[in-house]
Amino acid sequence: MSLILWIALTMLISGCWDRNEINDYAFWIGTALDLSESGKLQKSAQVAVPANFKSTKGGGGSEQRANIVLTATGTSIVDLTQQIQDKLPRRVFLGQRRSIFIGEKLAKKGLVDIMDQFTRNTDTRMRTDIFVVNNGEGKDILKINSPFNQFSAIVAVDQDRFCRLGDTALRDVLLDVGRDGIRPSMPMVEISPNSEQEKHEIIEVKSVAIFNKDLQMVGKVSGRESLEMFWVKGVLKDQFLTEETEEGSISLYESNLKRSIRTEFKDNKLKAYVKLEGTGRVLENNTNTDISVTAERTPLERKLNEIKAKKVEATIKKMQLQYGQDVFGIGEEIHKEHPYRWKELRNSWDQIFPTVEVSVNVKLKIQNMGNIGKRIPGIGERT
Incomplete structure (x- = not known):
């Protein structure tokens, strides 16, 4: 009887024989997709090396890398994944992948075939962030030894989140691809120049890639225009803004955007009215306006809103005339408001979008003025 009990207890604590232990997996953190010199598809993987991995409390950028970058060249994503698997003594695991980087050369050729594999692979996380590499290749980003994190694939995700350029995930791109009234866009990363004295390289996110309905990159915008683009699209939540007025400059932190x-449809013309709203906190006031006084603050708000509205209208016009791609989703709004008319427009929206008359109305309200209303007077201003 005691022997039977011992066997039963042994079976209970022995675990499952067909179960994969964590040590059997190779954690795939970042993916890069590029076009090789011969025109073939190239896939690179940033894979964690457990022996060299340290907690983030120790900081990134150690001499001993916590990851390796493996590259394969071929014709299909699946084949390339298998080639990378053949180079590893553990089974690849995509559940921890944080980002995908696409070389600009490949982005201009087109991404339809690549996206097909992502939609079919059940291991793909739809929340994986996706980027285009500005004037470079995706594998170069994976090889960066960042001082902020041991995995550059994670650094880019955090950088995009804090610079507020849309925080675009694979899911967002696929949703835009599946709709007729909007065209996809992706944040662009680039490696910032560094001097010989600097040991580490820095990733910057300050541009946006514009795609057509065939998922071919047709252009890019950067700086202020990229932020305005995402505000009109409805994904920008906050930003820092400095505007020049006749009296001087004023800087705001804008939130609740x-x-x-x-x-x-008016006189056989299609018109769109864009309304942008938000609240502002004054960070720097280099004008003589006392913003604590309503009679002075209100005209300043009106002036700032007029300046911003003109800039946003110029950005929209540039998209219409230079690229002809509705990355804002104006077509989707027509689909909601005029579903029957949209049936007539949907197949020729790329030709119609540049002709749409767009007017912008900005209503930014200054709600926080800091500790003082009027700026500190200079020596010449004191009485």
């Missing part, structure tokens, strides 16, 4: 779009 919202947008609404109304469309109408």
Whole structure:
């Protein structure tokens, strides 16, 4: 009886024989997709090396890398994944992948075939962030030894989140691809120049890649225009802004950013009315306006809103005339408001979008003025 009990207890604590232990997996942190010199597809993987991995408390950028970058060249994503698997003594695991980097050369050729594999592979996380590498290749980003994190694939995700350029995931791109009234866009990363004295390289996110309905990159915008683009699209939540007025410059932190779009058909012309709203906190006031006084603050708000509205209208016009791609989703608003008219427009939206008359109305309200209203007077201003 005691022997039977011992066997039963042994079976209970022995675990499952068909179960994969954590040590059997190779954790795939970042993916890069590029076009080789011969025109073939190239896939690179940033894989964690457990022996060299340290907690983030120790900081990144150690001499001993916590990851390796493996590259394969071929014709299909699946084949390349298998080639990378053949180079590893553990089974690849995509559940921890944080980002995908696409070389600009490949992005301009087109991404339809690549996206097909992502949609079919059940191991793909739809929340994986996706980027285009500005004037470079995706594998170069994976090889960066960042001082902020041991995995550059994670650094890019955090950088995008804090620079507020849309925080675009694979899911967002696929949703835009599946709709007729909007065209996809992706944040662009680049390696910032560094001097010989600097040991580490820095990743910057300050541009946005514009795609057509065939998922071919047709252009890019950067700086202020990229932020305005995402505000009109409805994904920008906050930003820092400095505007020049006749009296001087004023800097604000804008939050609670919202947008609404109304469309109408008038005199056989399609018109779109974009309304942008938000609240502002004054960070720097280099004008003589005392913003604590309503009678002075209100005209300043009106002036700032007029300046911003003109800039946003110029950005929209540039998208219409230079690229002809509706990355804002104006077509989707027409689809909601005029579903029957949209049936007539959907197949020729790329030709119609550049002709749409767009007007912008900005209503940014200054709600926080800091500890003082008027700026500190200079020596010449004192009485």
